Amino acid sequence: MQKEKQLVPKLRFSEFEGEWEKIKLEKICKFFSGGTPTSSNKNFYTGSIPFIGSGNIFDSKVDKYINEDALKSSSAKLVEEGDILYALYGANSGDVSISKIAGAINQAILCIRTEENKNFLYQRLSYKKTSIVNTYLQGGQGNLSAKIVKKISVNFPPLPEQQKIADFLSAVDNRIQNLEKKKELLEQYKKGITQKIFKQEIRFKDDDGKAFPEWEEKKLGYYFVERKEKGLENYPLYSLTIEDGVIPKSKRYEREFLVGDTKDAYKVMYKNDFAFNPMNLRFGALKRFKGDIMINVSKYYNIFYCNEKGSANFFDYYLTSYNMIQYYNKMATGTLEEKKRVHYHEFIKFKKLIPSLKEQIKIANFLSAIDKNIELVNTKIEQTKGYKKGLLQQMFV
């Protein structure tokens, strides 16, 4: 008779031995989900009880609050800080957290309580997320259910080992959080110093220690050339979705340029070209395309590149700086507040104080050094996450 595979992890703290036990969650956990007080009664939403939705399970703050009456007259249920929260519906399906706050939950959240070590269970379910989602959610709207979660089996060691593993993994999580904090601080530093540079509160010296020439007032059009080439076959079509200077937010609009596509509807964008959508520039939606290929984008974007009089790297920082976004916002035209735009022909007429080419290069190099630092921390974060993933694969059965 073939012996069943032993439930022993590959990697283990030396003081522990013996097999783990496979247990269905329904046997050792208590489950409940919440509800939503009817939205027709506005009064329900005036209290002081945090109302936690599936998008809030990781947060320590929520933006909706309900009162005691709402709690009584709906299925909303109270959870405590430290409870395991499991997101059932929508885009967050399968997310697990240890609640940072006490509050009421809606029916998109399943609260799980257990006498086992809850940090261990939390770590275990987080790790299982991908396989759970892949197994139970196909197409359309992703909905898990309490029924599904109850049937999930998890292998448990005795409590002391659970505790040790959970503590160890929490320490790794802490390290990741610290690195993320460091990254955030670096980004803040970059933002602050960028503002100071562009306001000339900080000035660089040239390589001989001499001051650079005074900044000169120039029209932006002095440095840029618009690219108006119509779409080309054989290059992919991107919907840029430049949002707060991020491109592309997701690649969901990337596809082949098809036979039926009209070239007139698109413009060509080369590597390192800048692009903005007149409608969204005032929010900072301007970006340089750094991919290695030429692409087709909607003709409603304005595409331009930097001529030899300026440093493209410098303008990459300059045009997306806080000061400039403020300026675009001020200069935007249009009758309705939410429809205000900055058109290219206005953009190139903007007069700004611009440093000499040499100083531009100096500034660009300084800022890209900070970017490299941020990238370095980011790499560490990814590495640590990879390290944790590797550990999880070996520490769990």
Next chain:
DNA sequence: ATAATAGCTATACGTGAGGG
């Protein structure tokens, strides 16, 4: 009464029509 699902609503941005 509770659980689970289908469908709704708010939001956000891209795109097309039409007027100046």
Next chain:
DNA sequence: CCCTCACGTATAGCTATTAT
């Protein structure tokens, strides 16, 4: 050609309705 407005489409996440 420039500009404005309205609409199309996708998404996130909530909630009303249905099923148990």
